[in-house]
Amino acid sequence: MTETALAPTFQIDPTAQDALFRGARSVRAWSDEPVPEETVEAVYDLVRWGPTALNTSPLRLLQVRTPEARERLAAHMGEGNRQRVLDAPLALVLAADTDFHENLGELMPHMPGAAALFADDLATRERLSRDNAHLQAGYLLVGLRAAGLDIGPMSGMDASGIDVDLLAGTSWRSIMVVLVGRPAADNQAHPRAARLDFERAARAV
Amino acid sequence: MTETALAPTFQIDPTAQDALFRGARSVRAWSDEPVPEETVEAVYDLVRWGPTALNTSPLRLLQVRTPEARERLAAHMGEGNRQRVLDAPLALVLAADTDFHENLGELMPHMPGAAALFADDLATRERLSRDNAHLQAGYLLVGLRAAGLDIGPMSGMDASGIDVDLLAGTSWRSIMVVLVGRPAADNQAHPRAARLDFERAARAV
Numbered sequence: 001m002t003e004t005a006l007a008p009t010f011q012i013d014p015t016a017q018d019a020l021f022r023g024a025r026s027v028r029a030w031s032d033e034p035v036p037e038e039t040v041e042a043v044y045d046l047v048r049w050g051p052t053a054l055n056t057s058p059l060r061l062l063q064v065r066t067p068e069a070r071e072r073l074a075a076h077m078g079e080g081n082r083q084r085v086l087d088a089p090l091a092l093v094l095a096a097d098t099d100f101h102e103n104l105g106e107l108m109p110h111m112p113g114a115a116a117l118f119a120d121d122l123a124t125r126e127r128l129s130r131d132n133a134h135l136q137a138g139y140l141l142v143g144l145r146a147a148g149l150d151i152g153p154m155s156g157m158d159a160s161g162i163d164v165d166l167l168a169g170t171s172w173r174s175i176m177v178v179l180v181g182r183p184a185a186d187n188q189a190h191p192r193a194a195r196l197d198f199e200r201a202a203r204a205v
Numbered sequence: 206m207t208e209t210a211l212a213p214t215f216q217i218d219p220t221a222q223d224a225l226f227r228g229a230r231s232v233r234a235w236s237d238e239p240v241p242e243e244t245v246e247a248v249y250d251l252v253r254w255g256p257t258a259l260n261t262s263p264l265r266l267l268q269v270r271t272p273e274a275r276e277r278l279a280a281h282m283g284e285g286n287r288q289r290v291l292d293a294p295l296a297l298v299l300a301a302d303t304d305f306h307e308n309l310g311e312l313m314p315h316m317p318g319a320a321a322l323f324a325d326d327l328a329t330r331e332r333l334s335r336d337n338a339h340l341q342a343g344y345l346l347v348g349l350r351a352a353g354l355d356i357g358p359m360s361g362m363d364a365s366g367i368d369v370d371l372l373a374g375t376s377w378r379s380i381m382v383v384l385v386g387r388p389a390a391d392n393q394a395h396p397r398a399a400r401l402d403f404e405r406a407a408r409a410v
Binding site: 009011012015016021022024037038039040041042044045046048049050051053055057061064065066069103106108110131132135137138140141142143145146147153166175190191193196198201202203 | 213214215217220221224226227229242243246247248249250251252254255256258262264265266268270308312314336337342343345346347351360371380396399400401403406408409410
């Protein structure tokens with residue numbers, strides 16, 4: 001190997017690295033401090049610039065704020081997640097828009113006809129929107145933590161039930177629920193679970 | 206609304222926000238500066254701490270480094286992406302490990318029997334690994350940029366061809382190819398494409 005080292009000169013300092021990844025933990029008990037819409041918008045306005053396939057940008061956010069909507073959402077969650085959905089200051093339903101192609105004239109102006117490629121192919125739209133909404137969910141979770149918020153992402157839910165109830169009449173399909181706020185003073189995280197070492201998660205050819 | 210503002214006190218300064226999201230652009234022409242394995246490992250070691258469903262952590266990385274492997278990968282890419290795969294200092298095949306459940310005894314020690322839930326259900330493993338590998342891909346792309354690297358993510362490829370050729374004999378399924386390095390001096394990005402405003406991507410109930 002004659003490679004010279006391209007040192008990882010991180011653009012974010014170790015404190016921020018900890019806040020975004022190493023030190024961050026999913027929260028299980030929440031304080032009452034509210035999370036206003038302006039904060040969610042500030043995070044969205046940052047992370048929306050992350051790349052997606054063909055700039056499809058299919059991630060959509062349903063902010064579940066009213067007690068009535070919170071009860072409806074909780075009813076579709078796995079049993080262990082219901083009370084947390086009721087307790088957290090904000091619950092976000094992350095969704096994939098299966099009609100993302102309707103925006104491609106605006107999002108992909110240098111590829112005229114991109115929308116037409118998908119118009120009659122719902123199966124491809126479902127796969128592409130689900131894949132890229134998860135990719136954007138990665139950006140969003142990092143962005144929420146970057147904004148000083150704690151998160152509790154959950155996929156233990158009846159996604160079809162959420163779609164029929166809270167997303168009725170839309171082309172949005174739920175992929176995840178993310179609780180957002182600040183931890184309660186008595187929040188207790190699980191012991192930090194392990195992750196795979198690089199040697200087991202990566203190979204080279 | 207009686208909510209008091211929880212101001213978005215970003216843990217990363219505006220310069221880092223630009224480097225990670227607002228100012229970052231997908232690269233089309235690369236310099237020769239190599240990207241050593243140590244750099245990829247440093248990024249992986251940071252972003253592996255991001256949350257996934259049941260801590261499944263299914264993202265896997267194939268670093269395509271040799272000229273012979275690069276030629277094989279290029280042959281499976283869409284025509285517009287082939288030369289870029291040959292030119293970039295490093296191509297990463299991001300993959301979802303459909304046998305992620307074999308690690309759950311270690312990754313989910315407080316949920317004994319998690320592995321057994323998935324042992325006979327390949328369809329669920331395929332969906333869960335694909336979803337969560339895309340989520341982790343979001344963390345990884347942010348992490349690569351945080352390490353001062355430029356990226357060129359691409360999904361215009363014959364994923365099955367990559368799996369049969371470069372991932373033969375493994376439980377890894379390719380989801381994306383990401384070129385990594387530094388831009389050439391004459392790199393020209395497309396004009397910045399638009400993103401949806403918050404009002405069109407988010408609702409509240």
